[in-house]
Amino acid sequence: IYAAHSGSDDCARLRDPEARQVELVADEGVEMRLGKIESGHYRCETRGGDIEVSIGIDSACQLSLEAREGGLICPVRLPWSALQERSPQRLKGQLKGGGASIELIAHGGRIYLSGE
Secondary structure, three states: OOEEOOOOOEEEEEOOOOEEEEEEEEOOEEEEEOOOOOOOEEEEEEEOOOOEEOOOOOOOOEEEEEEEEEEEOOOOOOOOOEEEEEEEOOEEEOOOOOEEEEEEEEEEEEEEEEEE
């Protein structure tokens, strides 16, 4: 398990983690680059900052994004195999039938999710 908590002036950053259980919680923001994933659980939460996550375009995962308290989910262009819910504040869907679990929650911030 990899866990990181940032202070009020920092952005938590993580690139290509070896751990398959990851939790990032920050006051100001989170940046995470995952590459190709097919298993594990990845969770990011901010209390006022933005979340930026990039995943490998060939990843198999279940995605759950939620922007609370005035936050927004910015448009996401990924090869969805199933899209259960999509609104400016919530997005739930699967890439390549699921596998890994990605949960992103922003309180008052924006969520940016991209494929690479």
